[in-house]
Amino acid sequence: MQQKRNSEEIEKRRGRLDGLPVIRHLTAGIDLGSEEHWVCAPAPDGNGREIAAFGATTPELIRMAEWLKQRRIESVAMESTGVYWIAPHEILEAQGLEVLLVDTRQLARVPGRDKKTDPTDCEWTWK
Numbered sequence: 001m002q003q004k005r006n007s008e009e010i011e012k013r014r015g016r017l018d019g020l021p022v023i024r025h026l027t028a029g030i031d032l033g034s035e036e037h038w039v040c041a042p043a044p045d046g047n048g049r050e051i052a053a054f055g056a057t058t059p060e061l062i063r064m065a066e067w068l069k070q071r072r073i074e075s076v077a078m079e080s081t082g083v084y085w086i087a088p089h090e091i092l093e094a095q096g097l098e099v100l101l102v103d104t105r106q107l108a109r110v111p112g113r114d115k116k117t118d119p120t121d122c123e124w125t126w127k
Contacts, residue, residue: 028073032080065095
């Protein structure tokens with residue numbers, strides 16, 4: 001009986017992420033910068049998440065797209081100030097990923113958001 005309750009609780013939690021409902025699976029969040037891009041995606045085994053950093057050059061953007069595809073990611077949300085989003089958007093879209101650009105001003109107002117760092121920004125964008 002106890003095991004059944006534990007498995008029910010695990011199933012219940014899978015539909016939520018740190019108190020937020022999961023609307024779409026197989027997604028990633030990217031915080032874009034002038035020299036480095038931080039990416040948060042589900043771990044390949046489905047338990048937890050992984051955060052990785054990639055450079056802003058074309059070979060690094062292609063490597064980022066391959067990293068996302070290895071995790072079967074279907075869509076990404078990108079947070080960017082300025083024009084840093086243009087090249088990643090084009091490369092990721094060319095690789096068959098759905099790409100969404102997030103307004104950083106709105107994302108910064110999300111209640112409960114931790115201190116701003118690039119790794120936490122990509123995680124919030126993913127959520």
